[in-house]
Amino acid sequence: MSDYAYLDQNAILDDSPWSSGLWRRQRTNIEHVRLERFAKGGHIFQRNEQPRLCSVHPVAWGPFWLMLPEPTATVTMRLYVNSVDYDGEADSTEAIDLHATSGFPGRTVTPPPLGPADWDVTLLRGVDDDTVQVFTVPVNGDRGWVGIYLWTWSRISETAEDNDTTSTFGVSGGVTLTGVTVPPASANYPERALRLTVDPAGKGHESGDAAPQMQIGYYRTSSTVAYTIPPFYDRGTLDWATYPQGVVEIEGIALESEAVQPDVPDAPAYYTDAKCSWPSHQNPVNALEQMVKYRSPTWMINPGHPGEASNKPLFWLLRSEDGTADGYTAAAISGDNGDDTDHLPLAATMIANPPPDSDGYTAIVSLFALHHTTAHELTLRLRLSAYNVTSGALITSGLNSLYTNWRISERGNRYGTSRDYVPLEHSLWGSQQFQYWQYRGGLMSKGTDYTFDAKQVQHFTCEIDETNLAGNYPLILKIEARVRPARSKLLYAALISAGIASKPKDIDLGSV
């Protein structure tokens, strides 16, 4: 059992007796610090902007980044559920399955189990409203930035709500459905799954080998609906049908870590008559210093908040050098060839005061390069900049982190010529079509082998030192980007998520 008991500073004086009890209590206090001052972070979604999650295939939402300062056993995720909807179904009907996994930069994300029966939780319509769902995510002793992913898999109604046949392809790389039955406004659960039954010509299919293809759910506001379609679809006549599906609306997410047990002897090592050994004294000191040096706060940043212009809810148009202005402004900085005005703010957080012994901040940002008119590889520059909270004036900027050979996915919106169908890309483009933000951060699995689209997502880091920040708190930290070369060319890239962590002194957390 662990509990903190303060040791009086005069407990040991020169020439006072050596007490086994003091050492045992000190060891217990250190253990208590480990258990009660753990790395954590959370996110409360803004009012009227709570995500409504649904998916006809397993979809991962995230990553929600947390800096793990020490080797960590598990991360607990607490998901505050506002409501569970499933239009047309009775209360207690199984609506949507949830599962949580972890992933680290540059490595494979752990996939969920193949079948929903093995997923963490199944939410019931009307029963699991206003509840907290708790997930224990193993991270297997790893440390550094960890991305926690929330997976969803909606249940689909057995009865189609609407169906028809169409041959109208009114959208580049997509299909326009007209005359779709619009759910009544009173239903207030507008998400629907779409099933297309088409002739999948090519890609190893024989002509006439019609097969159904489920598509993502969507927010529908009119009777005209457009979808992008996989490239192997023959643009002939296709059958479509829409179905109600399970949806979960969430309010907040919290992550809490539990570090692995440090190499500290158990309490009996400090009992009276126990042999005094140097590891019994050195190891607790080492464990304590590890916590003091490395445990620093994390600011989770979910870029899903549509604060930008209403017609740019999904894509973060990373402005290339000399690119067309897109309504964004970024602060100028002197002394850097004058061209840093091209830096584009990607994400931000507010920091009230610096943690003790902080030496600045490190940030991680996850980007998915979708399309560029000419280049296949770009150079990405990232930096952290500090701004005054209320005036917005620039305080200082950190040095640029330079990433060369940032690869474009080579797919863009040209489904007719792209090599593979990438569900994430499809999801993003489809969502852009409707200008809703719900699918930002949604990473779909690819087929039944669960090869993860996250391999297309790349994670980048940058830092800013504490120098020049002192005396300016509270302040705003912004992750800013610039892309080059390709003058006058625009890059379409999706910002998936980001995180910022305090950087302790003498600790380099910048590499991943």
Place this chain on the structure above:
Amino acid sequence: MAIELPTTSLQLDRRDFRAGQAIRSGVDAADRHLGFRGISAECNHAYAYLTQTLCAMRRFNDEALDTVTDTSYVYGPKMEIEVGEHIDKLRLVIDLEDGYVDFDTEHGNTVSLKQLGRGVTTVTHDLTDNTGPIMWLRFGIKVDVAETCNIYGWVIQEVEMVAGDFP
């Protein structure tokens, strides 16, 4: 009891505690990082100052996060999280314009004075439970009559301990 609570790390070095090294009392200030008293003070520092930021929000383009004209509190969504033991207070620091904020938790609430114009308001809430509770958090904002209240950013933190908070 006198509580020794340094505000910065004492930078203990494990090599000073290896085999063959004399462990000192640490009574002398010059020996603090070498002795038992230094370990105790460093542990107190860790327990008091390794508090965490629970959540924060700010739009990248500085636009308002929320706007209300209601004269009753309009509350945002909730988050549930575990707070560390012996942490007696949570702090909401909010970039607020022309309104009031109510910092509401599962263990009581605290309201602010009115913020006139735009400025940073701090609301410190005393928890009724400091045993490391798992609790929900949220906040609401309101105006007086015929005003518009905006929020532009906010942070919720565990407040660092002071000497009087130690058990």
